[in-house]
Each structure stands twice: as C-alpha cells, then as structure tokens.
Amino acid sequence: xxxxxxxxxxxxxxxxxxxxxxxxxxxxxxxxxxxxxxxxxxxxxxxxxxxxxxxxxxxxxxxxxxxxxxxxxxxxxxxxxxxxxxxxxxxxxxxxxxxxxxxxxxxxxxxxxxxxxxxxxxxxxxxxxxxxxxxxxxxxxxxxxxxxxxxxxxxxxxxxxxxxxxxxxxxxxxxxxxxxxxxxxxxxxxxxxxxxxxxxxxxxxxxxxxxxxxxxxxxxxxxxxxxxxxxxxxxxxxxxxxxxxxxxxxxxxxxxxxxxxxxxxxxxxxxxxxxxxxxxxxxxxxxxxxxxxxxxxxxxxxxxxxxxxxxxxxxxxxxxxxxxxxxxxxxxxxxxxxxxxxxxxxxxxxxxxxxxxxxxxxx
Amino acid sequence: xxxxxxxxxxxxxxxxxxxxxxxxxxxxxxxxxxxxxxxxxxxxxxxxxxxxxxxxxxxxxxxxxxxxxxxxxxxxxxxxxxxxxxxxxxxxxxxxxxxxxxxxxxxxxxxxxxxxxxxxxxxxxxxxxxxxxxxxxxxxxxxxxxxxxxxxxxxxxxxxxxxxxxxxxxxxxxxxxxxxxxxxxxxxxxxxxxxxxxxxxxxxxxxxxxxxxxxxxxxxxxxxxxxxxxxxxxxxxxxxxxxxxxxxxxxxxxxxxxxxxxxxxxxxxxxxxxxxxxxxxxxxxxxxxxxxxxxxxxxxxxxxxxxxxxxxxxxxxxxxxxxxxxxxxxxxxxxxxxxxxxxxxxxxxxxxxxxxxxxxxxx
Numbered sequence: 041x042x043x044x045x046x047x048x049x050x051x052x053x054x055x056x057x058x059x060x061x062x063x064x065x066x067x068x069x070x071x072x073x074x075x076x077x078x079x080x081x082x083x084x085x086x087x088x089x090x091x092x093x094x095x096x097x098x099x100x101x102x103x104x105x106x107x108x109x110x111x112x113x114x115x116x117x118x119x120x121x122x123x124x125x126x127x128x129x130x131x132x133x134x135x136x137x138x139x140x141x142x143x144x145x146x147x148x149x150x151x152x153x154x155x156x157x158x159x160x161x162x163x164x165x166x167x168x169x170x171x172x173x174x175x176x177x178x179x180x181x182x183x184x185x186x187x188x189x190x191x192x193x194x195x196x197x198x199x200x201x202x203x204x205x206x207x208x209x210x211x212x213x214x215x216x217x218x219x220x221x222x223x224x225x226x227x228x229x230x231x232x233x234x235x236x237x238x239x240x241x242x243x244x245x246x247x248x249x250x251x252x253x254x255x256x257x258x259x260x261x262x263x264x265x266x267x268x269x270x271x272x273x274x275x276x277x278x279x280x281x282x283x284x285x286x287x288x289x290x291x292x293x294x295x296x297x298x299x300x301x302x303x304x305x306x307x308x309x310x311x312x313x314x315x316x317x318x319x320x321x322x323x324x325x326x327x328x329x330x331x332x333x334x335x336x337x338x339x340x341x342x343x344x345x346x347x348x349x350x351x352x353x354x355x356x357x358x359x360x361x362x363x364x365x366x367x368x369x370x371x372x373x374x375x376x377x378x379x380x381x382x383x384x385x386x387x388x389x390x391x392x393x394x395x396x397x398x399x400x401x402x403x
Numbered sequence: 404x405x406x407x408x409x410x411x412x413x414x415x416x417x418x419x420x421x422x423x424x425x426x427x428x429x430x431x432x433x434x435x436x437x438x439x440x441x442x443x444x445x446x447x448x449x450x451x452x453x454x455x456x457x458x459x460x461x462x463x464x465x466x467x468x469x470x471x472x473x474x475x476x477x478x479x480x481x482x483x484x485x486x487x488x489x490x491x492x493x494x495x496x497x498x499x500x501x502x503x504x505x506x507x508x509x510x511x512x513x514x515x516x517x518x519x520x521x522x523x524x525x526x527x528x529x530x531x532x533x534x535x536x537x538x539x540x541x542x543x544x545x546x547x548x549x550x551x552x553x554x555x556x557x558x559x560x561x562x563x564x565x566x567x568x569x570x571x572x573x574x575x576x577x578x579x580x581x582x583x584x585x586x587x588x589x590x591x592x593x594x595x596x597x598x599x600x601x602x603x604x605x606x607x608x609x610x611x612x613x614x615x616x617x618x619x620x621x622x623x624x625x626x627x628x629x630x631x632x633x634x635x636x637x638x639x640x641x642x643x644x645x646x647x648x649x650x651x652x653x654x655x656x657x658x659x660x661x662x663x664x665x666x667x668x669x670x671x672x673x674x675x676x677x678x679x680x681x682x683x684x685x686x687x688x689x690x691x692x693x694x695x696x697x698x699x700x701x702x703x704x705x706x707x708x709x710x711x712x713x714x715x716x717x718x719x720x721x722x723x724x725x726x727x728x729x730x731x732x733x734x735x736x737x738x739x740x741x742x743x744x745x746x747x748x749x750x751x752x753x754x755x756x757x758x759x760x761x762x763x764x765x766x
Contacts, residue, residue, distance in 0.1 A: 082612050099611040101699045101745045120700060121722045151509040151517070151534070152724040171514070220590035227583035232616055248462040249445045253595055336464045337483060359484045361515040382464045 045186065046111040049076055049179070050092045056175045057090045063140035064089045065172050066128060066157055069148040071345040072176045074273055079110035080345075085124070086112075087131050095134075097127045125162040138164045143172025147361035173361040177350035183371050187274060187344065188395055191373055193230070194276035195393055197269045201226035202280055205239070205265045209282045215239040215252035215263075222267055231269035235347035238266035238279075245281075246387040248336050248380065257284045262291060262386050268347040275347040277375035279391035294331075294381055295388045301325035302377045302390055305339065309394050311370040315340060316354055318368075322379060331381050339379035342372065343393055372396045408549065409474040412439055412542070413455045419538045420453045426503035427452045428535050429491060429520055432511040434708040435539045437636055442473035443708075448487070449475075450494050458497075460490045488525040501527045506535025510724035536724040540713035546734050550637060550707065551758055554736055556593070557639035558756055560632045564589035565643055568602070568628045572645045578602040578615035578626075585630055594632035598710035601629035601642075608644075609750040611699050611743065620647045625654060625749050631710040638710040640738035642754035657694075657744055658751045664688035665740045665753055668702065672757050674733040678703060679717055681731075685742060694744050702742035705735065706756055735759045 053076060057065065067073050067086045074080030076088065077096065084098040084106075093113050098106050100117030107115065114131070118124045132138075144157055156162060158169050183191070204225035208218045218239045226234070240250025242261040250264055257263065266279035281295055305322040322339040326332075338353030342365075351357075351365035351372060358364075368374070377391030416439060420428065430436050430449045437443030439451065440459065447461040447469075456476050461469045463480030470478065477494070481487045495501075507520055519525060521532050546554070567588035571581045581602045589597070603613025605624040613627055620626065629642035644658055668685040685702040689695075701716030705728075714720075714728035714735060721727075731737070740754035 081614075099699060101609055101611040101743070101750070104747075105607060105610050120718060122718075146514040148513055150511055150513055150724075152722055154514070156722055216590045216593075216595050220587045224583045224587045227579045230579075230617065232579050233614070244468060246464055247468050248464040251444075251596070254593065336462060355483060355485075359515055359519055361513075380464070384467075387464070 043111055045184070046076065046078060050088065050094060053088060053175070053179055054090055054092045056179060057088075057143065060143070060170070060172070060175055061141055062090065062143040062170060062172060062175070063167075064132075064135065064137055065143035065175070067145060067172075067176070068153070068157070069145050069176075071349070072145065074345055075176070075180055077110040077112055079106055081106075083124075085128065087128065089135050089137070093135065095131045097124060097131075121156065125156060125159055128157070128162045129164075132164055132167070137167060139166040140168075141170050142167050143175060144169050145173055145176070146171035147173040171361060174363065177362055180344055181342070181350050181372055182369050183344060183373050183395075188371065188373065190272040190274035191276055191344070191393065191395075194269055194271040194274050195278065197226050197229045197231050197271050198267055198276045198278040200229045201231070201267050201269060202265060202278055205267070206280070206282050209257065209263050209284060211259055211284055212256050214254045214256055215241050215244070216254055218257075218263065218265065219252045222265065226267070226269040230271050233270040235268035235270065235275055237268070238264065240264045243385060246382045246384060248382075259285050260288070262287065262388065264387065264389055266389065266391065273345060275343055275345070276393045277343050277347055277391055278393065279377060279389050281388050281390060291386065291388070294383065295390070297326065297329050297331075298377075298381050298388050298390050302392065305376050306392065306394055309368070309374065309376065309396050310398055311396060312367050313396075314367050315351055315365055318376065319353070322376065326379075326381055334381045334383050334387075335379045336382055337379055340374050340376050341378060343375045344373055347375075368396045370397055406474055408547070409439065409441060413451065413457065416451060416538070416542055417453055417455045419542060420451075420506065423506070423533070423535070423538055424504055425453065425506040425533060425535060425538070426530075427495075427498065427500055428506035428538075430508060430535075430539070431516070431520070432508050432539075434712070435508065437708055438539070438543055440473040440475055442469055444469075446487075448491065450491065452498050452500070456498065458494045460487060460494075484519060488519060488522055491520070491525045492527075495527055495530070500530060502529040503531075504533050505530050506538060507532050508536055508539070509534035510536040534724060537726065540725055543707055544705070544713050544735055545732050546707060546736050546758075551734065551736065553635040553637035554639055554707070554756065554758075557632055557634040557637050558641065560589050560592045560594050560634050561630055561639045561641040563592045564594070564630050564632060565628060565641055568630070569643070569645050572620065572626050572647060574622055574647055575619055577617045577619055578604050578607070579617055581620075581626065581628065582615045585628065589630070589632040593634050596633040598631035598633065598638055600631070601627065603627045606748060609745045609747060611745075622648050623651070625650065625751065627750065627752055629752065629754065636708060638706055638708070639756045640706050640710055640754055641756065642740060642752050644751050644753060654749060654751070657746065658753070660689065660692050660694075661740075661744050661751050661753050665755065668739050669755065669757050672731070672737065672739065672759050673761055674759060675730050676759075677730050678714055678728055681739070682716070685739065689742075689744055697744045697746050697750075698742045699745055700742055703737050703739050704741060706738045707736055710738075731759045733760055
C-alpha cells in the first residue's frame, strides 16, 4: 500500500496516544508493527512518538529486507538482545524523551520481555510504562477498503483450501493429511501462512480446539475443518463440516439448525448492533432447539491481521487486556459461528467471515 | 508412554519444587503440560502439588479427549475463563493450600493471563506467586530414551520434508510453494504440526528469520530451507541450502566452510562440554576464515517438545527468564548451526539436531 495509507494510520495513532496520555510506544508484536509500517517480524521493534516519528530496530541481517518493505523515518540494526535494548535507549535520546509515558503491549509481552523493555538500559528512569493494548486494538478495529480487499482474497483462498480438504476426506486418511491437502492448496493459491488449522473427526469433533492428529477417518465420522489462511497480511476464518458416508439424521438436523442460526446472525450484523445482541441471536436459536448445554463459548470474534482480534467477545475482552467492545461500526470484520454445538459424542461448527455493513454482508 | 514414565517425571518435579520452595504450580503452557501429563492443549491448565497430586482443568468439551490422553489424579471441565478461575480456586481448597508459594510460568504469561491466575478469585490471598520457568526447563533438559526416539522419528520426517523441498526448488516457484511441498510430505509421513517453517531465497537468505513469501525463485538463487516437524510431541531442527542452477564459487566456498565448522562443533558435543566452548568452535571457524562480521547470533539452542528450549544460549538465557546453562549432560538434545553466515547479498545456514553423548552423536 502507498505511504499515504501509513501516514493516515499514524495520524490516527497519534491522536489516540494523546488521548491516552502516551508520549511514545515501543511495539514488538508483529501484527501491530505490520499495521503501522507495512512490515511485522520477529525479534524487532517499532517505536512511534506522539508527534508521529517512527523508528524501527531489526536484526542487522534484515536491514535491506525491511528497507524494501516498511514505511519508517529511522532504521537501525542490532546484533542481539543487548544491542536491541541499547538501540531503544538511543531512540529515546534522539527523540529527546526523558520524562513521560511509554506504551507497551502488556497483552503480548511475558515478564522477561517486559523486563527487557523496561530495563534501565532500555528507557530513561523518568519514563513510566503503561499498557497500549487498547490503543492498538481501537486503531485496527474498523478496516480500510484495502484491508477488506485483502480479507476477501484470504476468504477466496480459504474456499480453495476448503474444497481441497473436502476432497481429501475419505475413509482411512488421517486428520493431519486432510490439513495437508488444505494447506497445500492454500499455499499454491497465495497463502503465506496459517493461523491454527483445525481438523477433527469422529468423537474429536466435540473438542473445542481440534488441532489435527493422526486419527484415521472412520465410516460415519463427522469431520470439522476450520482454516485461517494469511494472504497479503490478512486472515479469513472459515469452518465447514464433512461426513465420511452419510450423516445420522440427528447430525444432519444439528448441522442444518446451526447453519440457520448462523445465517440469522449474519443477517443482523449491521452497524450499530451490539456484539451481545448477535451473541443472543446465535445462542438463542440453538437454545430454543434444546441445545443450551451443547454450546461452548461465544460465537463471535473480530478478525483482521490476526485471526482473533478486536472486537473480542464482551465476556472475554477483560482477560485479553481490553474493555468490552462498543456497538459494531460498519467495516468492522467479524467471524461468526465460533460457539459450536457439542453434543458429547460429536459436535458441529460452521463459521464465516463477515464485513459489518448497513445490512451485514458476508464475504 | 506408560504411566510409570509420568510418575517418574512428577517425582523429579516435586523434588525441584521442594528445592525452589514451591508448594504448587499452575501450568498453562502446552509444552509443560504435555511433559508432565502426556497432553498439552490451549485454554487448559495443569496444577501439581509438591506432594505430586496432579489436577487438570480443560474446556468442558474436551473432557473425554483428555481422559483418553492424559495422566492425572483429578479432572474438571469449565465453560469459560471465569469458570477456569473458579476451578483453580476449588483445587487450592481441595489440596488444603491456603498459604505458601504457587509457581507460574512467567516467561509464557502476558500480563492479562498472569492477572487471571493471580486474581483473588483464583488463588487464596495467603499464596504468593513465583516464577517456575527454571524448574520446568531443568526438568525437561536431559531427555529420556523415549523422547530421543521421538526426536529421531521427527528427524527422519524432517529428512523426508527436506527431500520434498529440494525437489520443489525450481525456477519460478515461490518460497511459499517450496514450504508447501515440505509440509505436505512431512504430514504424509506422520508430522502433526510444525514450528515455523523457514524458506528464503536470493537476497532474502541474508534474513535471520526467513519466513516464506511469494517471492519467485530466480536463476542463481540460493535457497535456505529450515524445518521443524512435530512427531509424537517432539520436534527436530534441520536446515539445508539449495541453489537454482549453479552456485557462485564464493557461495559454494562459504557453504563448505559452514559445513566444516558445523561438523567440527558436532564432534565436540559430548557430556561435560560448556555451551560457550561449542559456540567458540563454531564462531571461531567462521571468524578464522574472515567472516567475523557475517555471523548473526548464537549457533546453538536446545530442542525437544519445543523447537527452541533449554539449554538456551548463555547470552540469551537471561532474556527468556533463565540462568546460563551448566555444562552439557549426556542426552541433552541441541540444534547446532543456527548462527548463519550472512554476507549481505546472500547468506548460508546449515543446521542439525544432535544428541549430546560421550562422544557427540548426530541424529
């Protein structure tokens, strides 16, 4: 994307920093760095001042690669963690920041890495740290047209992966082989990465997070396929069910009910709606059909650069360092259908990625 | 593995907890849970007392799956994060722990999740938290025979993946497609997951962490392929170079030098040797040939359930919440060759997984 896009994002970022009382942020989460600079990578950081000056620190090996990909004002390379810390201190000096507040990603940094970034060699003594998770989440919440285009491409790739997975579903193949087919097809069609690919079968369809195993598909098995390809830096989320042979009538009925509940919820996903109302619509339809005890967890989460991001389910947000989300805006992108219907011996789940619009619009 | 294996691990764990003054640990890192119980999964926890009593909490959907896979004394299901917190409090009560010290994985938990586990609703007021990262790392450091067998299987699968990748290296295919071939072959041969698969080409071989992109291979490109399949819960680490066409003589010379340095280092990887000595051997051989400025980072790291685990490089351990490692014991497993040789326009890296033995033994 053109430099203008990043300048616009940085302007918005600076306004949020001002409101939150931050003088500078030090970001190390690749998704956040990617949003503001066009490049996010491991073992690197982006530093942004309230005035919008943007500095990057990356492994010295990566300097040329970053120069080619990222938008920034300053760039420095380092050799190791000690060099990383010192380069951050150097930027504090260069920006003339001796007092004030630095925003750090509390929901991303485990204690030793938090310790690195707040080490006396990394930041001036007069600078105190504050969580910037809510700022970055708010910033990334409403998607630009280019982001929605990327997610539509990701959704297309997900469809191609799903077709390959469904074709691979046969008696005797393993769950892992079904994923292999899906991921292979998605890479051939432009995916460069995947957030967790779930494939579970038979009794394992009752499991909430069905990472694939070497279990072989049996006659009559349901198969749950939940994929998240990354295309142009953005993800889609798609879950579909298959069956080895013919599903039992109660399985078919549960699936049909689930799809109906999903479609009713998608139909309501317009601007101004509360997440809780969509949750009630989805859960309500399942509960009304006698499945109150078969639902696990909230049915909706945001999606974008990450396959699970803001808006987070109101009941979960607190545990991820965020406040409950406001009513949905147009061009927020959400995945609907995550709650599943788990009966014990088997489960069903169908999930789609949806752009919130005046009338709700499935991608 | 049989229950005996887990009982032995738990006995050792309890001794380390006693030495460290911990009364109980609450683990949520899947690798640590897997080591002690045979099952590690997302959104779950294992609680172990100093007396060796082991309790699990998992999503209620996963109860049967966990019953089939894990070794434990107590098992409970929960519906959400609030239920998770309350179930932990319930176990504290059941174990009669009102005072004392709870070990938590400080190097794994970002602040909101740390906040969950230290919330007044999760643990008694009289219980204080302490980092248990060093305990779990020490526990997992020396591998059992069964673990080494699993890693040899993983290494075999890595070889199959590497062969598929090398076959895929052709003018015009993307880095992502090369990874696709490797991962597809590895899944067909028994891998259920991968830690980061790196494939970089041309100028991108100079990048430290070369995640694949849509860059198309050009005539004369070097290609760096670094793969980490997970088989039976354990990983291997293998990196090899390829070339589209014939490498330039200085590329071939750098590669041959690197392999020599690697082999000299592997030959020294016996019990009693210090990590720093192995680092000096590897770095020294590259430096002596004039590549002092082309090395990035330490050449060695431990490997096991995770593709990077203890023993960590002495210079990095601090930043991961650990002390510098003691001299290597027999049956510690390490990956050697991670430092790379990055010249600017291109780089080379070759890496192998090695079981530390009396004489060093490559797997």
